Amino acid sequence: MSGFVNDIPLYAAGLATTIAVSLLGIFISVIVGIFLALALRSRFRLIAIPARGYIEFARGAPLALVLFLLYYGGPQFGLLLSPHVAGIVGLGLYGAGPFAEIFRAGFSAIPKGEQEAAEMLGLTPGQSFLNIELPQALRVTLPACVGQTINLVKESAVLSVITLGELTKVAGTISSITFAVVTPYLTIALLYWALVETIARLGFYAERRFTVKGS
Amino acid sequence: MTASKAAISVRGLQKHFGDKRVLSGIDLDIHAGDVTCIIGPSGSGKSTLLRSIAFLDPYDGGDVHVFGKLIGWRETPLGRERAGARELAEARRSLGMVFQHFHLWPHMSVLDNVTLALRLVHGVPRKQAEETGRAMLEKVGLSTFADRRPESLSGGQKQRVAIARALAVRPKAMLFDEPTSALDPELVGEVLSVMKTLAVEGMTMVIVTHEMGFAAHAASRVVFMDSGRIVEEGPPQTLFATPKSERLSQFLQTWRERAL
Ligand SMILES: Nc1ncnc2c1ncn2[C@@H]1O[C@H](COP(=O)(O)OP(=O)(O)O)[C@@H](O)[C@H]1O
Numbered sequence: 001m002s003g004f005v006n007d008i009p010l011y012a013a014g015l016a017t018t019i020a021v022s023l024l025g026i027f028i029s030v031i032v033g034i035f036l037a038l039a040l041r042s043r044f045r046l047i048a049i050p051a052r053g054y055i056e057f058a059r060g061a062p063l064a065l066v067l068f069l070l071y072y073g074g075p076q077f078g079l080l081l082s083p084h085v086a087g088i089v090g091l092g093l094y095g096a097g098p099f100a101e102i103f104r105a106g107f108s109a110i111p112k113g114e115q116e117a118a119e120m121l122g123l124t125p126g127q128s129f130l131n132i133e134l135p136q137a138l139r140v141t142l143p144a145c146v147g148q149t150i151n152l153v154k155e156s157a158v159l160s161v162i163t164l165g166e167l168t169k170v171a172g173t174i175s176s177i178t179f180a181v182v183t184p185y186l187t188i189a190l191l192y193w194a195l196v197e198t199i200a201r202l203g204f205y206a207e208r209r210f211t212v213k214g215s
Numbered sequence: 216m217t218a219s220k221a222a223i224s225v226r227g228l229q230k231h232f233g234d235k236r237v238l239s240g241i242d243l244d245i246h247a248g249d250v251t252c253i254i255g256p257s258g259s260g261k262s263t264l265l266r267s268i269a270f271l272d273p274y275d276g277g278d279v280h281v282f283g284k285l286i287g288w289r290e291t292p293l294g295r296e297r298a299g300a301r302e303l304a305e306a307r308r309s310l311g312m313v314f315q316h317f318h319l320w321p322h323m324s325v326l327d328n329v330t331l332a333l334r335l336v337h338g339v340p341r342k343q344a345e346e347t348g349r350a351m352l353e354k355v356g357l358s359t360f361a362d363r364r365p366e367s368l369s370g371g372q373k374q375r376v377a378i379a380r381a382l383a384v385r386p387k388a389m390l391f392d393e394p395t396s397a398l399d400p401e402l403v404g405e406v407l408s409v410m411k412t413l414a415v416e417g418m419t420m421v422i423v424t425h426e427m428g429f430a431a432h433a434a435s436r437v438v439f440m441d442s443g444r445i446v447e448e449g450p451p452q453t454l455f456a457t458p459k460s461e462r463l464s465q466f467l468q469t470w471r472e473r474a475l
């Protein structure tokens with residue numbers, strides 16, 4: 001048991017890494033996802049088709065594969081990334097596909113007439129997007145976004161394959177030193193659960209606060 | 216093309232959706248202060264005409280001048296090209312539009328709906344915009360609803376907010392596309408009475424409607440459309456009492472039978 005107490009700082013560092021890398025990765029996913037969703041509905045095929053292609057690729061590729069490509073394949077193209085950066089970017093690119101699908105559905109749920117009303121009042125397409133479309137799309141997609149965020153946090157366990165010291169990697173390290181299996185993995189299971197539970201509760205709170213019905 | 220004195224001047228307007236011709240040469244002059252009601256069977260092109268005037272549906276033949284400005288197109292020595300977004304916004308500035316399904320922005324308060332364009336487009340400071348916004352809500356009889364969300368309003372109230380929102384930026388003409396068609400019958404009156412007030416105040420209005428009673432009393436002119444053409448037009452008394460065309464007689468007959 002004294003071993004476990006000694007390991008607490010390791011778990012804490014792993015948890016911090018998991019949180020930081022997931023948050024940054026998910027942030028990238030959301031931003032890229034929004035742009036992909038916009039690209040999907042573009043009138044220009046040169047924009048819409050590559051976006052569709054990317055989403056299909058992201059749907060088919062396992063996260064580990066994206067990470068291997070970035071981290072081990074990158075240097076062949078002069079792309080030398082630290083595990084942290086590769087992890088964040090990999091998670092971001094991997095998550096962008098599903099987020100794009102979520103936002104596409106969110107944008108298309110907004111009646112076109114609301115944009116026409118904005119247009120008639122003189123709002124530019126940018127103003128209309130930022131003030132009418134985006135806030136509503138974020139609200140209607142909130143539950144799906146929370147679900148996707150939880151997925152990505154759990155999938156971030158795969159980041160251990162590129163030597164990133166997140167929770168799963170910490171458990172592996174401790175287990176290989178102490179030969180204990182149950183304690184380290186149960187501990188991180190509990191930590192993942194706490195993380196996911198926190199996100200779910202925050203999401204639930206935000207939903208109650210922000211969700212509006214259509215007019 | 217000679218610039219007409221009319222507030223809105225439509226000449227030889229044509230519009231196709233794919234191969235389908237929806238407007239086949241519409242000529243129409245709307246003068247300042249006119250209240251023009253457009254009637255006609257469903258699918259005859261009334262909405263498309265209104266949306267073409269606002270260039271929400273880009274027309275593909277003829278021209279529409281709104282207070283002297285050609286809307287949506289720019290004449291160049293090589294022919295016509297689509298006007299830029301800014302040019303289009305400039306030409307639209309004098310037009311307000313009210314839709315059948317209101318299209319309020321559900322994530323904002325009623326007051327924010329009314330003031331958003333003032334603040335974003337016209338650079339009016341929030342406090343001043345809200346003063347104007349409250350005055351507009353007062354005008355449509357909803358001054359106590361400023362902080363409500365659209366979802367908590369009845370259809371009639373929503374449509375009145377939509378009218379206040381359009382009026383807030385001081386348009387010179389208002390376009391209404393079946394403003395009462397989505398409403399429960401008991402809520403139609405409150406919207407029509409707001410529109411009547413506007414008409415009395417001299418607002419230039421083009422109204423697509425099935426409310427023949429309103430057209431008879433409030434319109435200075437009624438336009439009857441069928442199959443993408445204007446079949447007949449004139450003052451409501453003349454048009455309703457002595458229709459010249461078979462199609463209008465038929466249309467009015469059907470309407471009377473339904474009203475009974
Ligand atoms: N966006 C569109 N795409 C294709 N056809 C359309 C579109 N909008 C309207 N139409 C067609 O144009 C015709 C006129 O429609 P509309 O102007 O809405 O008639 P009204 O308002 O008189 O009922 C109809 O046949 C309709 O099906």
Ligand SMILES: [Mg+2]
Pocket residue numbers: 261262263393
């Ligand atoms: Mg219509």
